[in-house]
Amino acid sequence: MLTKEPCLCHGMSGNALATGDPAHRDTFLVHATERRIRRLVRDGRVTPSDHPAGLWTGMAGRAWAWAMADRGGATLLAYNDI
Structure with a gap:
């Protein structure tokens, strides 16, 4: 698992969409909430993003990862969206 702040490029949100298993996807997304992110950054377990709104x-x-999970999909833009 990558240890940057949850994002599509280098983090748990991208990992969530890359896995084919919905249970694994949900496990990754548990760590992609704002409360969890603040705690993980504070504890030094993940590296904060250089561009936190991107x-x-x-x-x-x-937000994209959560929307895909809500729809039951796993489309990762520019990776498996064609």
């Missing part, structure tokens, strides 16, 4: 590196990507 699609690939921040909150926008986390």
Whole structure:
């Protein structure tokens, strides 16, 4: 598992969409909530994002991952979206 703040590019949100197993996806997404992220960064368990609002590196990507999980899909933009 990558240890950057949850994002599509290098973090748990991207990992969640890359796994084919819904149970694993949900496990990754548990760690992609704002409360959990703050705690993980504070404890030094993940590296904070350089661009925390970005699609690939921040909150926008986390929102995409959560939307895909809600729809029961796993589309990762520019990876498996064609």
